Structure formats: structure tokens, C-alpha cells
Amino acid sequence: MDASVSPRHEVMRSQLGRARGLGSGHSGTAHWIAExxxxxTLLPLSGWFVVQMFRLGGADYEDVTKWGGKPVNAxxxxxxVISSFYHAEVGLQVIVDDYVHGKxxxxxxxxxxxxxxxxxxxxxxxxxxxxLGKSSSRS
Amino acid sequence: xxxxxxxxxxxxxxxxxxxxRPMSPHLQVYKMRLSMFLSISNRITGVAAxxxxxxxxxxxxxxxxxxxxxxxxxxxxxxxxxxxxxxxxILSLVWHTxxxxxxxxxxxxxxxDKQELNEDGPVAxxxxxxxxxxxxxxxxxxxxxxxSRRAKAKGI
Numbered sequence: 001m002d003a004s005v006s007p008r009h010e011v012m013r014s015q016l017g018r019a020r021g022l023g024s025g026h027s028g029t030a031h032w033i034a035e036x037x038x039x040x041t042l043l044p045l046s047g048w049f050v051v052q053m054f055r056l057g058g059a060d061y062e063d064v065t066k067w068g069g070k071p072v073n074a075x076x077x078x079x080x081v082i083s084s085f086y087h088a089e090v091g092l093q094v095i096v097d098d099y100v101h102g103k104x105x106x107x108x109x110x111x112x113x114x115x116x117x118x119x120x121x122x123x124x125x126x127x128x129x130x131x132l133g134k135s136s137s138r139s
Numbered sequence: 140x141x142x143x144x145x146x147x148x149x150x151x152x153x154x155x156x157x158x159x160r161p162m163s164p165h166l167q168v169y170k171m172r173l174s175m176f177l178s179i180s181n182r183i184t185g186v187a188a189x190x191x192x193x194x195x196x197x198x199x200x201x202x203x204x205x206x207x208x209x210x211x212x213x214x215x216x217x218x219x220x221x222x223x224x225x226x227x228x229i230l231s232l233v234w235h236t237x238x239x240x241x242x243x244x245x246x247x248x249x250x251x252d253k254q255e256l257n258e259d260g261p262v263a264x265x266x267x268x269x270x271x272x273x274x275x276x277x278x279x280x281x282x283x284x285x286x287s288r289r290a291k292a293k294g295i
Contacts, residue, residue: 036246039239046232050274057282060289061206068202081196088189095182116189123196126203133203 031090038087045080065130074131078124085120089113173260181238184231191228217286226275233271237263 056067067073092112100108150160169175201212215221241263245251250259 036243040243043236046236050278053278054281057278058285058287058289061202061209064202064209068199077199081199084192085189088185088192091185092189095186119193119196123199126196126199129203130199
């Protein structure tokens with residue numbers, strides 16, 4: 001907020017008139033719930049991933065692709081990636097809402113949403129390739 | 140006007156001209172307390188955990204791309220600097236999880252009084268440090284030992 005900006009040009013409008021229409025879009029509660037639900041989903045999925053990493057840490061390419069090719073592992077991985085980046089999208093959006101003001105707000109918010117969505121999609125595609133594609137090591 | 144809060148800054152001088160009223164001091168007049176630190180750190184670790192997860196997706200993508208790119212990824216995760224990043228990712232995930240669990244408890248309407256908050260803060264720090272560091276050390280040690288054993292087995 002720039003201290004030098006004078007509100008003089010809006011002299012005919014009351015403070016209530018200024019505030020009207022700029023407030024709640026009636027979607028705050030849904031956003032808040034989405035944050036909590038995705039967090040709750042992440043708890044068991046992350047627990048599973050930690051256990052898998054203990055089993056898999058230090059393993060070589062053949063073992064890891066074999067692990068990723070199993071349908072249950074691929075399902076859990078895809079679920080983990082989707083809920084992680086959904087939770088990140090929802091959470092980072094709130095941070096942008098709180099700290100980025102003015103003209104930069106909308107582009108930053110769109111960029112954050114697009115970025116998290118894109119990285120999440122990359123994760124899902126990678127999991128799908130491991131699960132469905134014949135691994136490229138054999139070709 | 141871009142921000143609805145700007146409306147609260149409109150004031151007038153005694154001659155009637157409108158002015159932008161000054162913002163009252165906020166962050167700088169409070170002594171930093173543990174609850175403040177844990178609150179902001181929950182956000183910071185959330186961002187850090189997202190960055191780490193993006194690296195995790197890069198790891199998945201390298202695995203899906205083939206043995207050559209996976210070998211590159213393993214070079215990164217085996218590098219001391221990569222291990223520090225991995226430990227930082229694990230620690231920020233644990234940190235953000237503990238913060239999130241506290242939020243669940245507060246949302247359920249418990250432990251939200253001043254005294255309870257001040258009691259729980261140090262417990263949260265203890266859980267984060269204990270569990271986070273143990274998990275990071277254990278995972279990195281298990282992976283390192285397994286990797287070196289396999290390298291030896293292949294060498295023979």
C-alpha cells in the first residue's frame with residue numbers, strides 16, 4: 001500500500017460504497033475446508049511414502065521401476081502427487097492473497113496455480129508411464 | 140482501489156481535505172514469541188515442503204525417463220549437498236505436519252487458550268526436532284548403506 005496515494009479522486013464515494021463488492025466471494029469456507037480435507041488425505045499417503053522410501057532408499061533403477069510398475073504403488077503415488085499439489089495450490093494461494101497486493105496480485109496468483117498444477121501433472125504423467133508403459137530400459 | 144482494507148485508511152483533516160491515515164505499528168512493537176515463530180514457520184515450511192515435493196516429482200520424472208536420467212538423479216541425491224536438501228525437505232514436511240496437526244486440534248475447538256498454546260509450543264518444537272531429525276538421519280543412513288552395499292556387490 002503506497003502511503004503517497006491520495007484518495008482525493010474518489011471523494012464522492014462513501015467508505016461503505018468503496019468496500020462493497022470487494023469483500024467475500026462466498027468461497028472462503030470451501031477453500032478452508034479443501035485445505036483441511038487435502039491435509040487429512042496427505043497424512044496416510046505420506047506415511048505410506050515414508051515406509052516405501054525406507055524399503056527403497058538406495059535401490060537401483062531396475063528395483064525402483066519394478067516398484068513403480070505395481071498397480072497399488074502407482075495408485076498410491078498418483079494419489080500422493082495429486083493431493084500434495086492440490087494442497088500446495090490451495091495453501092500457496094492464501095499466502096499470495098495475504099502478502100501480494102495491488103496489480104501484482106492476480107498474475108502472481110494465476111502463476112502459482114498454473115505452476116503447482118503443471119508440476120502435479122508432470123508427477124502424474126511420470127507415474128502413469130511407470131505403471132502403463134513398458135519400461136524404456138527393455139527397449 | 141485494489142484492496143478493500145484501503146477503505147479503512149481514509150480520513151479527513153479539520154479543513155475537510157481527505158488524507159490517507161497512517162498505519163498503526165504492528166509487528167515491530169511486539170516481542171517475538173514462540174507462538175508467533177511457530178505460526179509463520181508453518182507457512183515457510185509449507186512453501187519449502189512444496190519446493191521439495193517439486194524436486195520429488197523431478198525424481199519421479201527422471202525415473203520414468205529411463206536409466207540414464209535416473210543415474211543423474213541418483214548422483215544428485217547421493218551428493219552431500221543433495222543430502223542436505225533431502226534432510227531439509229524431510230524436516231520441513233515434519234514441521235508442517237506437526238503445525239497442521241495443531242491446526243486440526245484448534246479447529247476441533249481444543250487447546251486454544253493462551254495458557255494451553257504456550258504449553259503446547261515447546262512440545263511441538265520437541266516433536267519436530269526429535270521426530271524430524273531421527274527420520275531424516277534414519278532414511279539417509281538406510282539409503283546410503285544400501286546403495287554402497289549394492290555398489291560393492293556389483294563390483295565383485
